[in-house]
Amino acid sequence: MRNSSIEICGRRERTGFALLAGFAAVCVLASPVAAQDKVADFYKGKTITLYVGSTSGGGYDLYGRLIARHIGRYIPGHPSLVVQNMPGAGSITLTQFLYNAGPKDGTAFGAIFPGAIMQPLLQDNVHVKYEPAKLNYIGSANSDSYVCIVRNDAPIKNFSEAFTKQITLGASGGGGSTVDFPTLLNNVLGTKFKVVRGYPGSSQISLAIENGEVQGTCGVGWSTVTTAHANWLRDKVVRVLAQENLKANPAIAKLGAPLTISFAKTNEQRQIMELIYAQPTFGRPYVAGPDVPADRIAALRKAFSDVTKDKEFLADAAKIKLDIDDPLDGDDLQALIAKLYATPPAIVAKTKAALIPK
Secondary structure (H helix, E strand, O other): OOEEEEEEOOEEEEEEHHHHHHHHHHHHHHHHHHHHHHHHHHHOOOEEEEEEOOOOOOHHHHHHHHHHHHHHHHOOOOOEEEEEEOOOHHHHHHHHHHHHHOOOOOOEEEEOOHHHHHHHHHOOOOOOOOOHHHOEEEEEOOOOOEEEEEEOOOOOOOHHHHHOOOOEEEEEOOOOHHHHHHHHHHHHHOOOOEEEEEEOOHHHHHHHHHHOOOOEEEEEEHHHHHHHOHHHHHOOOEEEEEEOOOOOOHHHHOOOOOEHHHHOOOHHHHHHHHHHOOHHHHOOEEEEOOOOOHHHHHHHHHHHHHHOOOHHHHHHHHHOOOOOOOOEEHHHHHHHHHHHOOOOHHHHHHHHHHOOOO
16 A cells, blocks of 8 residues: 555644545544633633622522523533622613623623613614624523513503503613613503603612602513512512513413504504514623634533533522523524614614614
8 A cells, every 4th residue: 555645633643645534533532622712712711790780689680690600511621710890871882891891802792681682783872882793602591471560559460551541661871671672561561650760770760660760661681570570560569560471471471561562553564563572582691892802702602501401500690580491502693683674774774763762
């Protein structure tokens, strides 16, 4: 058998033709292992900061801290994780930090509101210093359900009465679903909600509801209601007025809460609401800034996907009543955001108009 000199895995070797395929296979198998080792070498002994774009104590904070406790076991090199809250402007503050000033080496990622992703597309008056499609999406912890809730002593008892009676709703200061969702309902369907903006986060909105400063809120995550305020439903402090999703959540439907989109009277109204309600599909998105090495993003995405299937993680989530429903992998979330940003301009323009408070 004639020998030949070839390069195998970066080294020059002399071998027979019959062995070439075997050496090639070794190289193919070694490459992913070598890549993982490279990522592990980087993360070994390091600390990753998981930022949360809301105040402490709310649903996003609970999810972030739960993920931080478990995900390190699935990241090559097993780095430690710390959680840091960075609230502001519906988590736009955090998103801008990750995009511009945050570490670009894979040692920082964050939990942001879906609105921080969608507002640059849907609101002309939002001046942000980032491009959502250029963020690196790690995954979404669940496909959330959003609801309108009102105090039991509020003057409206069902969603239909929101078209004829006015109540006050608490909302965040900068943006986010607690601002956008009731504004959408007012402008598209004709509800009469009075939206009181300026609360730093969901914890403060919740306190305002309990104190009677406002009579309810819309655009709040169902998981936030069931975890941070489980007593509200049990003690009949609030009632669920409606669901703000593309499809009904069976548990919420049992409470007699209809889908707000079912009140759309025209196809155009439905299209506008569908674009907004795409957000709950990625109810708890986690992102890193641009320019992070691709192998580290791939490792974080795989770790995120793996941890959402981990039995210990799921058991801890169940203990504190956090829903891990239909989590979204990073690759799928990246593709979804690209698709949303390719929406026809005419529909985008009408949706933008629907989000301007009047």
